[in-house]
Amino acid sequence: MAQLTKRILKESGFSLIELLVVISIITLLIGFLATGIQGVKRHATNLRQKANFHAIEVGLELFEKDYDDYPPSRVLPDATTTTEPVVCGAQHLAEALVGRDLRGFDPESNWYAPAEDETIYASKNKESDDEDVAASRARRWKLFIELKKMGAFVMHDLYDNYNKGVYSTEDPCVPDDFRAPVITDIFRQKKVKVSYKENPEWAGSPILYYKANSGSRLFKKVPEPSDELAGWIYNSQDNQGIIELGTVKDPEVKHYFSEEHTYTDGGQPRTGVHLFYKTITNPKVSYDKPFNAATFILISAGRDGIYGTSDDITNFDY
Secondary structure (H helix, E strand, C coil): CHHHHHHHHHHHCCCHHHHHHHHHHHHHHHHHHHHHHHHHHHHHHHHHHHHHHHHHHHHHHHHHHHHCCCCCCCCECCCCCCCCCCECHHHHHHHHHHCCCCCCCCCCCCCCHHHCCCCCCCCHHHCCCHHHHHHHHHHCCCCCCCCCCCEEECHHHHCCCCCCCCCCCCCCCCCHHHCCCEEECCCCCEEECCCCCCCCEEECCECEEEECCCCCCCCCCCCCCCCCHHHCCCCHHHHHHHHCCCCCCCCCCCCCCCCCCEEEECCEEEEHHHHHHHHCECCCCCCCCECCCCCEEEEECCCCCCCCCCCCEECCCC
């Protein structure tokens, strides 16, 4: 057999070393091709998420046209003065665009789902009176966005470590499934089972929404601990409750925007709050000013599911 192999190599004009070199080159080319294909796939996925952001932007502009303002993003109630359940910016975004039950926004909403009157978002599933159902449906006459590749999930379905008493209610007439959902991005993190659907669905990370305080000029890339962020153009606390939960896939993996995340910048100690403000600072101006200073900011955690990393998708990096 060895003699036959040598004879074939000799007759073909290839030495064993030359054959190994050719095989090595082919292997390298296959590796480069596979890497290139993965890069193309990642780029295509990012473009799809940006297209979804464009759809959200259009929906928010339509909302602003109907109601003369963008949805709020502030945390309700003030988490620093109460132990009541809080609702944050990502949930306000979902309520505005698709409603709490995915059937449209109710203009009588006070944006705080745990304390809402049961006639708001009334439906047969909540055992409401027919009159309440008819009135609620009449107020909720359209959706501002089609979810398509995006999903909408309530927090305790999305996060395994989530306290089910938050953003939900013990009232049997108000199912938890329709309480203050969030819209998730298209980067699959885990399969989620929701009670009103037969099969589990892939879910991404919540899309963070921050509304600009267009009447303010207060903004710094590096805030001080004493700064009152609520008066700034953007308030990092608007979605801090979600950020502190860790990733959808693993609560032990912390987001870089978390207050617990620490790093150094120019030799100075920084936290995730600093990173958030640094990320949204517009580098094209000569003084500290955020992107989208008169409108809103959207942030997807990207493929790794971690807010504050280089693969985040936003609506200000087009």
